[in-house]
Amino acid sequence: MSEEMHHPNYVKIWGILLVLLAISIAGPFIGIRVVTLITAFGIAIVKAYLVAKNFMHLNVQPRFVILLLGTSLAFLLLFFAGASPDVMKDEGSGWTKPSFSYIEQERLVEEGDEHGGHH
Amino acid sequence: MDRPIATTRTAAGLPTGRLAIWWVIVSEIFIFGGLLASYIMHRLAKDAWAGHAEHTNLYAGSFNTLVLLTSSLSAVLAHKAAEENNGPKAAKLLGLTMLGGVIFVTVKAFEWSAEISHGYTVLTNTFWSFYYTAAGLHACHVIAGVVIMGIIASAARKGQELQRVELIGIYWHFVDIIWIFLFPLLYIAR
Amino acid sequence: MAHTITETTHAAPHHEETFWSKYVFPLDHKRIAMQYIFTGMAMAVVGGLMSYVFRMQLAFPGMDVPGFGLVSPADYNFLVTSHGTIMIFWVAMPVLIAGFGNFLIPLMVGCDDMVFPRVNRLSYQIFFLSTVVLLASFFVEGGGFGGAWTAYPPLSAKGAYSMTPLGSTLWLVAVALEFTAFLLGGINFVTTAMNSRAPGMKMFDIPIVVWMIVIASILFMASVGPLIAGAIMLFMDQQVGTAFYDPDRGGDPLLWQHLFWFFGHPEVYVVLLPAIGITADVMTVFARKKLFAYRTVLYTAFATGVLSFFVWAHHQFVAGIDPRMANIFTVTTVLISIPIAEMCFVYIATLYRGSIELATPMLWALGFIATFLVGGVTGLYLGASGADIYFHDTYFVLAHFHYTFFPIAIIGVFAGITFWYPKMFGRMLNETLGKIHFWGTIIPFNLIFIPLFVLGLGGQHRRIYNYNHFPELAGADFQNLRVFATVSLLVMLLFQLVFIWNFFVSFWRGKPAGKNPWNANTLEWTVPSPPPHGNFAELPTVYRGPYEYSTPGRDDDFWPQDAPN
Numbered sequence: 001m002s003e004e005m006h007h008p009n010y011v012k013i014w015g016i017l018l019v020l021l022a023i024s025i026a027g028p029f030i031g032i033r034v035v036t037l038i039t040a041f042g043i044a045i046v047k048a049y050l051v052a053k054n055f056m057h058l059n060v061q062p063r064f065v066i067l068l069l070g071t072s073l074a075f076l077l078l079f080f081a082g083a084s085p086d087v088m089k090d091e092g093s094g095w096t097k098p099s100f101s102y103i104e105q106e107r108l109v110e111e112g113d114e115h116g117g118h119h
Numbered sequence: 120m121d122r123p124i125a126t127t128r129t130a131a132g133l134p135t136g137r138l139a140i141w142w143v144i145v146s147e148i149f150i151f152g153g154l155l156a157s158y159i160m161h162r163l164a165k166d167a168w169a170g171h172a173e174h175t176n177l178y179a180g181s182f183n184t185l186v187l188l189t190s191s192l193s194a195v196l197a198h199k200a201a202e203e204n205n206g207p208k209a210a211k212l213l214g215l216t217m218l219g220g221v222i223f224v225t226v227k228a229f230e231w232s233a234e235i236s237h238g239y240t241v242l243t244n245t246f247w248s249f250y251y252t253a254a255g256l257h258a259c260h261v262i263a264g265v266v267i268m269g270i271i272a273s274a275a276r277k278g279q280e281l282q283r284v285e286l287i288g289i290y291w292h293f294v295d296i297i298w299i300f301l302f303p304l305l306y307i308a309r
Numbered sequence: 310m311a312h313t314i315t316e317t318t319h320a321a322p323h324h325e326e327t328f329w330s331k332y333v334f335p336l337d338h339k340r341i342a343m344q345y346i347f348t349g350m351a352m353a354v355v356g357g358l359m360s361y362v363f364r365m366q367l368a369f370p371g372m373d374v375p376g377f378g379l380v381s382p383a384d385y386n387f388l389v390t391s392h393g394t395i396m397i398f399w400v401a402m403p404v405l406i407a408g409f410g411n412f413l414i415p416l417m418v419g420c421d422d423m424v425f426p427r428v429n430r431l432s433y434q435i436f437f438l439s440t441v442v443l444l445a446s447f448f449v450e451g452g453g454f455g456g457a458w459t460a461y462p463p464l465s466a467k468g469a470y471s472m473t474p475l476g477s478t479l480w481l482v483a484v485a486l487e488f489t490a491f492l493l494g495g496i497n498f499v500t501t502a503m504n505s506r507a508p509g510m511k512m513f514d515i516p517i518v519v520w521m522i523v524i525a526s527i528l529f530m531a532s533v534g535p536l537i538a539g540a541i542m543l544f545m546d547q548q549v550g551t552a553f554y555d556p557d558r559g560g561d562p563l564l565w566q567h568l569f570w571f572f573g574h575p576e577v578y579v580v581l582l583p584a585i586g587i588t589a590d591v592m593t594v595f596a597r598k599k600l601f602a603y604r605t606v607l608y609t610a611f612a613t614g615v616l617s618f619f620v621w622a623h624h625q626f627v628a629g630i631d632p633r634m635a636n637i638f639t640v641t642t643v644l645i646s647i648p649i650a651e652m653c654f655v656y657i658a659t660l661y662r663g664s665i666e667l668a669t670p671m672l673w674a675l676g677f678i679a680t681f682l683v684g685g686v687t688g689l690y691l692g693a694s695g696a697d698i699y700f701h702d703t704y705f706v707l708a709h710f711h712y713t714f715f716p717i718a719i720i721g722v723f724a725g726i727t728f729w730y731p732k733m734f735g736r737m738l739n740e741t742l743g744k745i746h747f748w749g750t751i752i753p754f755n756l757i758f759i760p761l762f763v764l765g766l767g768g769q770h771r772r773i774y775n776y777n778h779f780p781e782l783a784g785a786d787f788q789n790l791r792v793f794a795t796v797s798l799l800v801m802l803l804f805q806l807v808f809i810w811n812f813f814v815s816f817w818r819g820k821p822a823g824k825n826p827w828n829a830n831t832l833e834w835t836v837p838s839p840p841p842h843g844n845f846a847e848l849p850t851v852y853r854g855p856y857e858y859s860t861p862g863r864d865d866d867f868w869p870q871d872a873p874n
Contacts, residue, residue, distance in 0.1 A: 007199060014192040018185065025181050028307055040303035047188075048296045055195040055292045062132045065141050072145050072531065075618055076152035079535055080160070082622060083567035085631040087157070088164040092563075092629045097556045123422035124848065125415060125505035135424045139500045142530065146492050149534020153571075157538065157553075157564055165559075241551060245559040248551040252541060 013054045020047050140286045144293050147260075151297050154256065158249045158304065171246040172305065174239055179230040180306035183223050184298060190219025191295045194288040201275065201284035209284045210276035213268050216291060220265040227258055250305055257301060260294050336426040337842055342412035343733070344433050346726075348440060349404035353718075355444075356395035361802060363388045363774075368788075368795035370775040383472065385774035386455030391447070393458035394480070397580070398487050399440060401718035405583040406529075407436070407491065409725055410498045410522040412733065416833035416840060417516050419507025419849045419871070423497045432493040439486035446479030454480035457772065459569060462554035462562050466546040478547050485540050488533050495526035507832070507871075509851035513603060514870065516831050516855040520607055521586030525579045528614050532575035539568030566628055570621040577713070578617040582610060584721025585652060585681075588674045590855075591728050592656055594829045595671035596663030597866045599856040601655045609648040609655075616645045626694045627701045635694040642692030646685055653678055653685075664859065664866070668827075669743030673724035676751045677716045684712030687762070702772075705765025708758045715754055723750070723808070730812075731826045735838040736819030742811040749804030756797035760790040828867045831855045835871055 020043045027039030052058050058066055090097055126135050162168050197212035231251070241251040268287050274280045335341055358376075365372075366380040373379055380388070411429065415422050423429045447453040454476040456465040465481075468474025502515065502523045542553040543565065552558035554565050593600050600606065622630055622638040656678055665671070687709040690696050700706060723746075730738050769782050776782045776791070825834040832851070836844055849871035857868035 010192055010195050010199070014188065017188045021181065021184055021188065024303065024307065025177065036307065040307040044299050044303050047299045051188075051191060051292050051296055051299070055191055056289050061137075061141075064131075065133075068141065068145055069148070072148045072152070075531060076149065076156060076535075078618060079153065079567070079571050080156045082571070082634065083156070083564065084160050084163075085634055086563040086567065086629075087160040087561050089631075092631065094629045095556075097561060123420070123424065123426060125420035125422055125501055126424045128420065128505040130506045130510075131503040133504075135500055135504045138504055139425065139496050142496050142499055146495075146530040146534055149531055150537045151534075153535025153538035153568060154541070156535070157542070157568070160564070161559075161561075241545070241549060245552055248545065248553060252545060252551075256538075256541065 008054045010054065013050055017047055017050060134282065136282055136286050137289070140289050144289065147293065151253075151256070154249075154253055155300065155304065158253060161245060161249065162304070165246075168246045171244065174234070174237075175250065175306050176230050176233070177306050179226055180302055183226050184302050186219050186223050186226070187295045187298050190216045190223075191292050193219065194291045198285045198288045201281040204278075204281065206275045206278035206281055209281065210272040213272035213275065213284065213287070217265045217268050217272070220261050220268075223261055224258055224265075227254070253301060254305065257294070257297055260297070264291055264294055334430060336422075336430055338411045338415050338423045338426065338429060339733075339840060341429050341433050342408050342410075345403045345411060345436070346408035348437065349400050349402075349408060352395050352399040352403075352440065356392050356400060357802060357805070359388045359392040359395070360798065363392070364795040364798050366774060367776070368792040370777055380774065382774045383452060383455055386457075386772065387447075387453045387473075387476075389772060390455050390457050390480075391443075391453055394443070394484070396714065396718055397458065397576070398484060399443065401580040401714070401722075402487075402491060403436065404722050405580055405587075405718070405725075406498075406522055406525055407432070407494050409518070409583060409587065409729075410494070410526070412729070413516075413833060414498055414501055414519055414522065415505070416732075416836065416844055417519050417831050417855075418502060418505060418510060419832045419845065419851060420501070420505040421843045421845065421848070424501045424505055425497050428493055429497050432490045432497070435486055435493065436490035439483045439490060442479055442486060443483035446476045446483060449475040449479060452476055459573070460543070460565075461569075462543060462546065462565050463556075466543060466554050468547070474547070478544065481540055481544055481547065485537065485544075488537060488540075491526075491529060492533065495530050498526045499523050499530075507849050507851045510870075513607070514851055514854045516586075517589040517600065517603070517606060518583065518586035521582040521589075521610060524610050524614050525582040528575045528582075528617065529579045532572040532579070532618070535568045536572035539565055563625075563628065563630070566625050567622070570624045571618070573624065574621040575614070575617040577710075577717075578613055580717050581649075581713070582613075584677065584717040584724075585649075587721050587725040587728070588656060588677045589659075590831070591670045591674040591724050592659055593856045593858060594728075594827050595666045595668055595674070596660050597666075597858045598659055598663035599858055599860075601658035601661075603854065603856065606652055606655055609652050613645065613648045613652075616641065616648065620645055620692075623692055623694070623697070626697045639692060639694045643689060646689055646692070649685055650682075653682055669738070669740060669747060670724050670728035672744065672747045673720055673727060676747065677720045677724060680712055680720060680751070680754070681716040684709060684714075684716065687712060700765065702770050703765040704761045704769045704771060707771055708761040708765055711758050711761075715758075719750070719754075723747070726812075728827070729833075730815070731822030732833055732838050732840070734816055734819075735822050736815050736817075737822050737826060738815045738819060739811050742807055746804055746807040746811065749807060750801055753797040753801035753804070757794045757801065760794045764790055828865075830857060830867050830869050832870055835869060 024039050024043040028036045193212045193215040197209045200209040239247055241248050271283045271287050275284055362374050362377045365374040451473045454473050456471050464470045465477055471477050502519055545551040546553050552560040554560045554562050619641040622634055623642045626635050691700055727743055822838045851870045859866045860868055
């Protein structure tokens with residue numbers, strides 16, 4: 001079992017988390033896209049940090065644990081960087097994805113039409 | 120059965136159980152990370168998905184976030200109780216955490232039933248496919264966590280294997296953190 | 310020789326063991342290792358027989374293959390798919406990682422078992438289930454999956470295209486179960502090696518093979534995650550009808566390719582590292598010489614592991630990826646040849662001025678280096694995206710990866726088995742038969758795949774069941790090469806009977822091995838052969854590294870790790 005000299009006040013941390021949750025929910029109602037992004041994802045990062053540090057006690061684990069987790073995230077970023085140029089495009093060298101970003105295409109499917117109607 | 124002596128050694132500087140659970144977390148980061156990265160790639164490329172996300176139930180999602188955060192609180196308090204060698208108290212707090220997990224899944228069941236009855240099924244379009252797959256994979260991890268937590272809690276109540284309270288707590292916090300990111304990705308980004 | 314930690318040695322008298330608790334549901338890491346090794350070797354027979362069938366079809370198209378019958382196009386696709394799938398996931402991984410890892414790690418780090426014996430047992434049970442599911446998939450309606458081990462959608466996603474709707478899903482489920490088994494097993498290997506080392510065994514005193522298996526487990530853990538996500542999506546596409554990979558409905562087949570190869574490339578290093586680790590341990594013993602540069606080899610292995618994540622799209626050069634990405638991946642791919650080549654050079658340097666004994670394990674280890682070098686060098690041609698435009702999907706690729714996979718899954722495995730057989734079973738294998746088996750494998754192996762390089766250069770593309778349908782490839786000179794390769798395969802398969810005979814006869818009639826027949830240093834050679842439950846009567850303390858051979862000033866040419874002086 002781990003032994004920390006000093007427990008943070010867990011209930012206080014929980015309170016902060018709830019406040020942050022409230023802000024992130026309120027964010028979209030303001031309507032400004034950048035604000036929504038910051039409140040939604042910025043706050044998510046902060047909340048994750050608080051849970052990781054205080055509840056998972058990452059601050060008292062041996063250093064390599066943080067190294068391990070950080071490296072994992074770095075490799076995920078690598079995957080995203082490598083795959084997104086292809087997955088996020090409508091077309092590449094020798095292929096197109098006719099229905100990828102057209103809103104009409106998706107709505108057609110939503111309305112129950114099975115085939116894209118392109119062929 | 121006899122525990123092997125191998126389990127008691129700590130050449131890496133932390134107890135074996137905790138070392139193992141961190142490795143489990145690493146592999147899970149890649150599983151969820153792969154799924155979420157795939158989702159994000161589609162999401163960033165398709166403005167239409169903002170419109171689809173409008174139909175998710177923000178209130179259910181928010182309530183579930185609240186439930187999971189609170190259950191994380193009870194999980195870490197259970198760990199504190201286990202450290203103080205108070206097995207029964209730890210078991211009670213783990214029970215509260217499990218309750219949180221059950222509430223989460225129940226709310227989700229109602230939420231999904233409503234969405235399906237309104238015509239938003241896993242086949243509706245790729246946004247909804249990702250929605251059900253990602254949240255579904257997460258919910259499976261919640262259910263598995265609740266089951267394992269139950270086993271650990273029943274041992275803890277008898278004062279046994281108290282070191283495992285921390286371990287299931289670490290897993291549970293990880294499941295919570297996944298939801299902390301799923302929530303804005305599926306519900307707020309609209 | 311006292312141990313410094315106040316831990317009791319494993320003295321508790323053992324519970325009554327039944328047949329079931331001993332052989333079917335064992336907790337002991339050595340028995341679980343045997344389960345993995347025997348399952349893996351049985352699957353190797355299955356995979357090998359599949360290669361027999363499809364090579365017969367290629368050499369004598371349209372003729373009845375003895376023991377199989379007529380090979381239809383669907384049969385052919387199924388056979389090549391299953392051969393690849395089985396050899397990688399059901400032979401290389403179980404034997405090299407789970408088999409040798411389970412057997413060696415607790416013994417070599419000086420503890421009594423893996424840290425989680427029940428999880429260990431569970432991992433084999435899940436693996437066994439995956440084997441059953443895979444084999445079952447061969448017999449369902451529509452037949453087994455035939456969409457290649459890479460399972461690209463839409464072929465793998467739509468039953469209407471693959472014609473094997475049930476087989477495809479069972480294949481996917483089998484692979485997913487296998488991944489789960491190895492994730493669980495990997496936790497055991499990494500945790501045991503990190504935490505349960507004997508007192509005195511510092512990081513750089515760990516035998517290379519243990520390091521390699523641990524690094525391989527970590528690589529696997531990291532790389533398989535996104536593919537598990539991708540497999541869940543593929544399953545949904547197959548069975549539920551979602552469109553994750555369907556471009557007509559908003560999905561993307563390239564996403565699968567990226568998810569697959571992000572795993573697929575590190576996977577080849579996952580299987581390479583244990584084999585190259587076995588080679589290190591064998592070569593030092595039979596050259597009676599210290600490993601030339603232990604830390605270099607170790608850091609190189611780390612670097613290879615990291616770099617292996619940066620090369621994956623070289624499998625997708627002609628799939629229509631962004632050409633700028635192709636440039637980047639060419640550079641990284643060519644770069645990754647450097648650390649592995651350097652490891653081979655370190656091994657060769659280890660031989661220099663050594664006292665070389667060409668026992669069977671050493672022959673296999675040397676054979677590994679020789680053949681893997683060919684594989685590595687030919688990989689450079691494929692890593693250069695310009696050349697790959699021609700080579701992709703030709704037999705050049707196939708010969709390249711067999712010159713890497715065969716050393717890994719067959720040569721490396723035989724090196725390990727012939728080396729550790731005395732420890733595992735308490736008997737020596739017959740040396741003469743071992744040498745016959747070695748030469749009877751390695752020469753035919755080269756005779757199979759050198760013609761395939763030539764065919765690939767000539768433009769022969771992969772996954773075609775009958776080249777008579779392609780006039781430019783149907784000429785006699787090409788067909789003669791195909792026949793030659795097939796005949797060589799038949800010869801090689803026949804020589805495996807020598808090994809099977811040797812393996813089983815030595816089990817009962819081999820010379821008793823004693824504790825340390827090879828005069829090696831590592832801890833597994835300090836215990837009886839085979840090791841008892843609990844491994845060590847008294848848990849060892851370690852005083853030095855594993856490769857102190859021919860140390861100047863000592864009478865013996867070896868210096869066990871646990872000897873105080």
